[in-house]
Amino acid sequence: xxxxxxxxxxxxxxxxxPCSYFRDHIPLVPMDQENGLDIxxxxxxxxxxxxxxxxxxxxxxxPLLRKRVNTTSQxxxxxxxxxxxxxxxxxxxxxxxxxxDWRANKKIQIFQYIVLKWAFALLIGxxxxxxxxxxxxxxxxxxxxxxxxxxxxxxxxxxxLAFAVYAGCNLGLAAAAxxxxxxxxxxxxxxxxxxxxxxxxxxxxxSILAPSTLFVKIFGSILGVSAGFVVGKEGPMVHTxxxxxxxxxxxxxxxxxxxxxxxxxxxxxxxxxxxxxxxAAAGVAAAFRAPVGGVLFALEEAASWWRSALLWRTFFTTxxxxxxxxxxxxxxxxxSCGLFGQGGLIMYDVSSAKATYxxxxxxxxxxLGVIGGIFxxxxxxxxxxxxxxxxxxxxxxxxxxxxxxxxxxxxxxCCAFGLPWLAECIECPSNLKVSCPTVGESGNYxxxxxxxxxxxxxxxxxxxxxDDAIRNLFSTDTHKEFRISTLFIFFxxxxxxxxxxxxxxxxSGLFIPVILAGATYGRLVGRLxxxxxxxxxxxxxxxxxxxxxxxxxxxxxxxxxxLLELTNDLLLLPLVMLVxxxxxxxxxxxxxxxxxxxxxLKGLPYLEARAxxxxxxxxxxxxxxxxxxxxxxxxxxxxxxxxxxxxxxxxFPVIDEPPFLDTPELCGLVLRSHLLVFLNGKNFSKDKVLxxxxxxxxxxxxxxxxxxxxxxxxxxxxxxxxxxxxxxVDLHPITNASxxxxxxxxxxxxxxxxxxxxxxxHMCVVPTSQGRPPIVGILTRHDFMSEHILGLYPHMNPHK
Numbered sequence: 001x002x003x004x005x006x007x008x009x010x011x012x013x014x015x016x017x018p019c020s021y022f023r024d025h026i027p028l029v030p031m032d033q034e035n036g037l038d039i040x041x042x043x044x045x046x047x048x049x050x051x052x053x054x055x056x057x058x059x060x061x062x063p064l065l066r067k068r069v070n071t072t073s074q075x076x077x078x079x080x081x082x083x084x085x086x087x088x089x090x091x092x093x094x095x096x097x098x099x100x101d102w103r104a105n106k107k108i109q110i111f112q113y114i115v116l117k118w119a120f121a122l123l124i125g126x127x128x129x130x131x132x133x134x135x136x137x138x139x140x141x142x143x144x145x146x147x148x149x150x151x152x153x154x155x156x157x158x159x160x161l162a163f164a165v166y167a168g169c170n171l172g173l174a175a176a177a178x179x180x181x182x183x184x185x186x187x188x189x190x191x192x193x194x195x196x197x198x199x200x201x202x203x204x205x206x207s208i209l210a211p212s213t214l215f216v217k218i219f220g221s222i223l224g225v226s227a228g229f230v231v232g233k234e235g236p237m238v239h240t241x242x243x244x245x246x247x248x249x250x251x252x253x254x255x256x257x258x259x260x261x262x263x264x265x266x267x268x269x270x271x272x273x274x275x276x277x278x279x280a281a282a283g284v285a286a287a288f289r290a291p292v293g294g295v296l297f298a299l300e301e302a303a304s305w306w307r308s309a310l311l312w313r314t315f316f317t318t319x320x321x322x323x324x325x326x327x328x329x330x331x332x333x334x335x336s337c338g339l340f341g342q343g344g345l346i347m348y349d350v351s352s353a354k355a356t357y358x359x360x361x362x363x364x365x366x367x368l369g370v371i372g373g374i375f376x377x378x379x380x381x382x383x384x385x386x387x388x389x390x391x392x393x394x395x396x397x398x399x400x401x402x403x404x405x406x407x408x409x410x411x412x413x414c415c416a417f418g419l420p421w422l423a424e425c426i427e428c429p430s431n432l433k434v435s436c437p438t439v440g441e442s443g444n445y446x447x448x449x450x451x452x453x454x455x456x457x458x459x460x461x462x463x464x465x466x467d468d469a470i471r472n473l474f475s476t477d478t479h480k481e482f483r484i485s486t487l488f489i490f491f492x493x494x495x496x497x498x499x500x501x502x503x504x505x506x507x508s509g510l511f512i513p514v515i516l517a518g519a520t521y522g523r524l525v526g527r528l529x530x531x532x533x534x535x536x537x538x539x540x541x542x543x544x545x546x547x548x549x550x551x552x553x554x555x556x557x558x559x560x561x562x563l564l565e566l567t568n569d570l571l572l573l574p575l576v577m578l579v580x581x582x583x584x585x586x587x588x589x590x591x592x593x594x595x596x597x598x599x600x601l602k603g604l605p606y607l608e609a610r611a612x613x614x615x616x617x618x619x620x621x622x623x624x625x626x627x628x629x630x631x632x633x634x635x636x637x638x639x640x641x642x643x644x645x646x647x648x649x650x651x652f653p654v655i656d657e658p659p660f661l662d663t664p665e666l667c668g669l670v671l672r673s674h675l676l677v678f679l680n681g682k683n684f685s686k687d688k689v690l691x692x693x694x695x696x697x698x699x700x701x702x703x704x705x706x707x708x709x710x711x712x713x714x715x716x717x718x719x720x721x722x723x724x725x726x727x728x729v730d731l732h733p734i735t736n737a738s739x740x741x742x743x744x745x746x747x748x749x750x751x752x753x754x755x756x757x758x759x760x761x762h763m764c765v766v767p768t769s770q771g772r773p774p775i776v777g778i779l780t781r782h783d784f785m786s787e788h789i790l791g792l793y794p795h796m797n798p799h800k
Contacts, residue, residue, distance in 0.1 A: 074782070076205055076603040077391065078195060081186040083206040085604065086650065087781055088269040089671065089706070090202060090305070090759035091740070096733040101701040113265045117274075120248050120266075121313045124279050125320025127248075128241040132286030132321070133328045135222055135233050137337050142173070142226040143465045150463070154448060166228075167413040171406060173227035174506070177220045178405035181505040182398035188216035190502070191509045192239025193302070194595050196280050198604040199242070200273060201304040202759055202781065205604065209276070214243035217507050224506040225466065228412055230497040230516070232466060234287035235509025238280050238302070245279025246272065267705025273759075274310055277303050278317040284562065287511070289325055291318035293562030300558045301595065304607070305759050350476050350538050350567045357575065360532045364540070368525055368547045369579040372518065373586025375495070376551015379514070380587075380594045382499045387601055390503040401505035408504055415493050416462040423458035423486055425450035458486045461520075462493075466512045470545075473519040474567065476538035484527050491520040510552070510594060518548030542567055546576050550583035554593035605781050607756040611749035612786060614796050620751045620765050621744030623789055624777030630655050633667050633732055634688050638725035640675060644715055651762040653775045654735045666774040668735040669762055674704050676713045678734055679720065684727035691730040704734065741766050744776050752784045 076085045092098070146169045153162035181189045187207045195208040207213055221236040249272040250263075266272060280302045285294035295314050299306055331337070357365075394401050428436035428445060437447035437455040448459035461469050461482070475481070482490075498513030522544015526537035533540075542563065549559050560576050591597065599606045629643050633656040643652065652675070654667040681703075683695050706712065741764040742751050755763050763779040782788060790798060 076203075076605075078187045078205045078208055078602070082395070085203055085205045087761045088199070088202045088204045088273070089673075089761050090270050090273060091736075091761060092270065093671070093674075093704075093736045094738045095668070095736050096696060097699055097701050097704070100696050116263075116265060117271075117313065118316070120245075120275055121278050121317045122320055123248055124241065124245045124275065124282055125317040126324060127244045128237070128279065128282035128286045128317075129321040129324030129328075131218060131240055131244070132237060132283075133325060135218065135237070137332075138222045139225045139233065139465065140337075140467075142222070143228070146170075146226070147463055147465075151447070157449075159449070163413075163417050166417055167410065170227045170409050170413045173223045174229065174405050174409035175402060177223035177227065177506040178402040178504070179398075180216045180220045180223070181507070182401045185210065185212040185216035186505070188213045188220055188236075188239075188507050189505045190507070190598075191235030192217065192242070192507070193235055194598040194602065194604070196239055196242045196276065197302050197304075197595060198599055198606055200277060200280070200302055201606050201756075202761065203604050203606065209243050209246035211243075211247060214240060214247065217243060221507040221509075224508060227409060228416055229409070229506065229508065230412065230466070230494055230501050230513045231506070232287075232509035232512025232515075233507075234284075234511040236507040237287040237509075238283035238297075239507075241279035241281070241283030241286065242276045243279070245275040245277075245282075249275040264702045264705060267702060267707070269706060273305070274313065277310060278314050281314045282317045282321050284558075285318035285321040286325065288562050288566050289322065290562045290565035291315075291322040293558055293565050294318040294321070296558035296561050297555070301553075301555050304609075304756065350474050350536075350542060350569050357533075357535055360529065361535050361575075362578075364525060364529045364533055364535070365543055365575050365579050366582060368522060368540070368543050369550075369582025370586060371521060371525070372544070372547025372549075372551040372579065372583035374551070375517075375521070376514075376548050376583060377587040377590035379495070379499065379517075379548075379552050380591050380597055383502055383594060384591075384597050384601060386499060387503045387598070394505065405504045405506055408501055412497055412501070415497060419489060419493060420448050420456050420459035420462055422489065423456055423483075425454040426457055426483070428453055428455055429481075457482045458489060461486070461490050466516060470512070470515055470519060473516070473523055473541045474538050476536045479527070479530060479537040482523065484524060487520050487524040487527070491517055491524065494520060511549075514548050514552050515545040518545035520544070522547070539569075539572060542569075542572065543575055543579050547579045547583040550580040551587040552594045554584050554587065554596075556580045556584055605785050607752070607781055607784060609753075609756065611752040612798065614798050615749035615752055615789070616747055617796070618748040618789070618793075619744060620742050620746045620748055620763075620779060621776055623748060623783050623792060624744075624765050624779055625783055625788075628653070628775070628777050630775065631670065631731060632657055633660060633735075634690065634728050634730050636725075637679065637684055637720060637727050637729055640679065640729070641718070641720060641725065644672065644675065651778060653764065653778065654731050655774055664774050666741075666764070666766065667732065668737040669739040669764065669778075670731055670735045673706070673712060674734045675731075676715065676718065677704050678729065678731075679718055680713050682720075682724065684724055684729050686727055688728050689730075690732070695730060695733040699733070739764050742779075743768050748784075748789075751779065755779065755781070755784065 074084065075082055078085075146166070150162050150166045153159075153165060185207065187195070187205075187210070192208070195205060198205065199208060217236050217240050221233045221240075224231055225233050249266045266275070277298050281294040281298035283294070284297045285291045288294075292315075295311070295318055298314055299311070303310075328337075390404065393404050434445070436445040436453075437450065438445045438460075445455035446459040446463055447454075448456035448463065450456050460472055464472065472481075494513065495517045498510075498517060501513070502508055502510060519541040523537050523541040525544065526533065526535065526540025529540075530537065546559065546563055549563075550556065553559065556577075560573070560580055563576055564570060564573060592600075596606075629647055629649055630653045631640065631643070633654055643649075650672045651669050652672070654670050655664050656667045657664050678699075681699065683691065683698055685691055739762065740754075740758060740760055742754070744765050745768050751763065754760075761780065765776040765779060766774065767776050786798065790796060
């Protein structure tokens with residue numbers, strides 16, 4: 001948040017430009033150049049101080065300045081905790097040190113950089129693939145042994161003890177997952193996809209990619225899914241892949257003696273962003289065994305900035321994930337992964353069903369798309385409302401977070417164990433290739449309370465892992481395996497449980513609950529259309545899952561490819577495309593996608609790809625905030641230190657003034673982090689002279705690289721004596737001499753699109769006329785937020 005700052009030398013202070021509406025309605029204002037005006041802190045909104053003027057004692061047509069302080073979106077909810085946020089520096093800082101090092105680069109250094117980029121992509125793929133395999137095996141075996149024990153008790157007709165064991169195991173696993181999230185890494189709660197999406201948009205939220213978050217994400221996800229919650233481990237895998245990439249891209253660590261010089265190439269946000277994009281794609285590839293779908297997910301949903309070179313590296317990363325998973329699938333087929341170890345790594349293969357379809361089938365598919373759009377938008381609406389309620393509970397402390405998780409666990413256990421009693425036993429079909437009822441393993445035919453030769457179809461869905469339940473719903477040539485009443489009960493329960501479970505303090509993904517609910521009503525529609533449709537009910541389940549995914553997440557291309565890779569059936573491509581387009585179109589008329597809603601709900605200042613319509617009625621000068629703090633090219637150390645202490649700004653314009661130039665000129669922009677490193681080096685001089693050559697010899701670009709995990713130099717680390725406070729420092733060598741600038745009359749919509757596409761943190765606004773200060777103000781992402789703009793102009797229609 002900006003704070004007012006008035007240094008002892010007035011020409012070093014400039015305030016933001018006022019609204020352009022008043023630009024041509026203010027007469028000439030006389031001003032004393034030497035002393036300025038006496039600004040009193042008396043609550044007045046109109047300030048008369050203008051700085052940086054030349055020798056003239058009049059300022060032509062300069063209006064009174066309004067002090068604007070932007071207070072929007074300065075904090076966000078990360079996981080279940082509130083924390084301050086900042087932006088990332090994706091822009092290349094082209095200062096004198098950078099140019100000097102760039103000219104000195106040798107071919108071997110360029111070779112090292114290229115090799116390291118691809119080596120990190122390889123390591124990200126290997127690491128994410130191994131974590132994906134470990135997650136699957138752990139969930140399958142923990143949940144498998146739990147369900148096997150319950151099944152044995154049920155076969156002995158010890159029903160109350162079976163429920164006590166089932167609910168007790170779920171409760172213990174859920175409490176363990178909640179304790180990890182509440183006490184170790186609150187940022188690990190939820191799916192993590194909104195946080196990763198925000199990071200790739202340029203938002204740096206506290207600890208979202210920290211090692212502790214990675215640890216809790218892995219083990220918390222295993223415990224949460226094994227506890228029987230209606231959540232998936234697929235969403236958290238995206239966050240896990242991003243955390244692995246961030247850990248590799250820290251640029252080394254002095255603490256762990258990882259100081260290899262090659263690692264210094266990644267001590268910047270730009271290269272880390274590329275690595276985290278690869279990690280997000282690898283997470284999807286590991287979760288769904290969909291390498292191409294992972295690339296498209298990163299392109300369509302996660303990344304805000306893309307280029308062809310990144311496409312190749314992302315594809316290479318997901319290919320490595322696919323190879324690792326395929327190797328472990330072959331290994332698990334030998335029976336070396338435990339009693340239940342095969343389930344999580346086997347694709348939902350529906351390719352055995354014939355995908356021939358006619359006009360009645362297309363009508364059924366269109367109906368599925370409409371249902372998916374309506375239920376998807378309703379799902380998003382209810383999740384949004386419930387998350388707002390949970391926020392009041394979570395903010396009361398860790399104990400309340402755990403209590404909420406325990407409550408949801410008890411409700412889930414009661415539904416999963418109690419609702420199958422409503423279903424009647426069904427006689428096992430003849431000519432089955434598998435045993436019925438299923439004994440000692442996961443399968444479609446759970447005995448539950450039924451006698452020999454019969455099975456409970458509702459228990460076959462509830463008392464299985466989520467992956468096995470999806471596999472049962474996607475199974476082909478079993479069109480009468482589940483009754484219509486069973487599918488209706490299961491859909492209602494899963495739809496409601498998925499809504500109330502998301503937002504509690506455990507790692508929880510949205511993919512699996514949505515696929516479960518969509519596949520259930522898809523199979524239900526298939527049963528209703530079985531007299532006129534040629535499509536298998538298992539294919540209807542797949543199309544139903546696609547429709548609800550499109551209605552909630554609003555992705556099309558990536559979801560289409562993920563589902564086709566997941567089910568190994570390319571013949572369904574036209575139908576999947578059709579149902580996704582219909583469901584997304586209908587749902588978009590009600591609200592935004594689930595991840596977009598969560599990003600907004602958490603308070604993350606996310607910049608959309610397109611500007612809001614009302615931004616075309618404003619210009620850049622209308623929203624710029626102030627006061628703005630500037631430095632001279634050769635500045636007093638005390639002034640810099642005072643500015644760093646009294647403001648929260650991360651970028652400061654540098655202005656060259658007489659006697660070095662005839663008139664004040666914008667030299668560039670210097671970052672707070674660079675100033676801290678620079679002051680810590682104490683390259684000061686007693687006289688106000690240029691020292692760029694000595695500084696270039698003393699410092700290198702890598703000295704100003706971003707430290708890993710926020711361990712850089714802080715203001716408290718500086719030790720500046722009183723004598724040094726009166727000395728001068730030459731800021732030219734570390735000043736970005738080519739910052740992105742726009743004129744104050746540029747359309748705000750155009751400026752917003754430019755800001756996002758270039759991945760900027762600061763955008764300088766310059767005046768359109770001479771004889772005024774060389775810079776009007778600085779635009780940051782907070783200045784483009786609707787809350788700030790509509791707060792300045794409350795009478796403006798946000799839809800026009």
